[in-house]
Amino acid sequence: MPLRRRNPASLDAAELAILAKGQRDAVMAKYGGQPEQKRSTGYNLQGLDSGYYGSLAIGTPPVSFDVLLDTGSSDLWVAGTSCGVSCDGVGLYDASASSTFTNKSTSFYIQYGQGEAAGYIATDTVQMAGFSVSNQGFAVVDATTQGLLTSPISGILGLAWASIAASQQTPLWQTLASSGAWDSSLFAVQLTRFTNDTKAQTLEPGGVLTMGYTNSSLYTGSIEYIDIPGTPSYWYLDLAELTVQGTSISLSGSGMAAIDTGTTNIAGPSADIAEIYAQVPGSSPMTGSWEGYYQFPCSTEVSVTFSFGGTTWSMSAADFSYAPISSSQCIGAFFAISTGGSSASPSWVIGDAFLKNVYSVFRYSPASIGFAALSETALAQNGVDGPVPTPTIGSVSAAVTNLSAAPPTRGLSSICMGLAIVASFALLL
Secondary structure, three states: OOOOEEOHHHOOHHHHHHHHHHHHHHHHHHHOOOOOOOOOOOOOOOOOOOEEEEEEEEOOOOEEEEEEEEOOOOOEEEEEOOOHHHHOOOOOEOHHHOOOOEEEEEEEEEEEOOEEEEEEEEEEEEEEOOEEEEEEEEEEEEEEOOOOOOOOEEEEEEOOOHHHOOOOOOOHHHHHHHHOOOOOOEEEEEEOOOOOOOOOOOEOOOEEEEEOOOOHHHEEEEEEEEEOOOOOOOOEEEOOEEEEOOEEOOOOOOOEEEEOOOOOOEEEOHHHHHHHHHOOOOOEEOOHHHOOOEEEEOOOOOOEEEEOOOOEEEEOHHHHEEEEOOOOEEEEOEEEOOOOOOOOOOOEEEOHHHHOOOEEEEEOOOOEEEEEEEOHHHHOOOOOOOOOOOOOOOOOOEEEEOOOOOOOEEEEOOOOOOOOOEEEEEEEO
C-alpha cells in the first residue's frame, strides 16, 4: 500500500532545533546503558520528521491503529481511552469493547527524551499484514506527557528482540517468526526519499514493510547477510569502515552500530563525528539546542560509504543533509552522542538517513541483518506523490497463539500461506 511522510520544510529553524535536541536526547537514553537492560525509549512522537508508521488491529472485533515502526525498541503500546486530553486526536484502544482483552495487572512505564508514558500490560488478539496473534502482550497507555502523541500515531510497535522489552512480552514479530507462521523468518524494509524534493507535500509515500518474505522487485542482486555478534537485543552489527569524501574515518568506541528505523539520522562518538565534518569544508559545530550537530554549506555534496565487513554501501548526498536552516546552511545528518563508554553498548546508531539507500532485511534465524542494492523499481518511488494509506483489516492467512516463554502454537486458515502480504507505513519527515 502507498506510504506517507511529513515535510520538514514546514518547520522553522527553532522548531527544528527542538526536534533535533529531542532526537539526540532520546538516542542517548535509548542506547546509553547496557543493551541487555529492558527498556523502551525513544524521542517525542510529535511532528517527528523521523518515523515510519503502519497499521495493525487489536481486539475482537478488531480495531485499526497507526503505530510507529521501530527496530530500536521491543514493546508494542497504544493509547487507551483513559489517556485523557494528552491523547486528543489519536485513535484510542477501548479495552471494554474487546471480548479477548485481558488485563495482566502489571504496570508499564516509558521514559522519552522529552516526555513519558505510563499504563499497564494487557493481552489481546493483534493482527498485522494478514497475520493474527492471540494473547499478544502489549501495553495500554493511560497517561502521557502533553504532545507526546500526534495524529495519526496511536503508539509504537517495537521490532527489536524480547531481551530488551520493558514489558517483558515477546514482540509481535518474534512471535510470528518463531512460530513458523511466516514463509521465511524475517521482515524487510524499503524506504523512500523526499528530503531533496522542494515540492513535497506535508505527507508523502514512505516505503514498504514485508513480513515473512523479501520483495524481489525492490532490490537487485543478492542480499548480503551478516550475523549479529553475540546475543540478540538490538539489531546491531560491527561497523567495519566509514568513509567521507573518500577519507576513511578512524572509528572509536565499541564499533557496534545499531540499525534503527526509529531514528531519523545517524549518531556516533564525538571524536568520530568531528572527523567526519573535518572532511567537509565550511562545516562547524552548533551550540544550544543544536549541540552535537554540525552545519555545512548546502551547496556541498558529501559522499559517504559504510561497510559492515562485506560490501561497501553508498549513502546519497541528499541524505547527508538533515534540514536547511538558512538559504545557504544545512544541518548534517550525523550528530554526536555518548552511549556511556561500555563495550557492550552500540557506539553508533544508524537510522533512516542510511537505510533509505538500501533494502534492509531483519532475519530471526540465524539472527542477522541483510542489505541489498535497491532496484530501479524501488528508486523510482522516490519523490512520487500518492494517497495516504488507509488502515485496513483484511483476511487472516495465519493465526498463532502467544504462549509467552513457551513456543507459540500455530493454526492456519484456508488462505494460502504464500500470499505476498505487505504492511504499509509512512515516514513522518
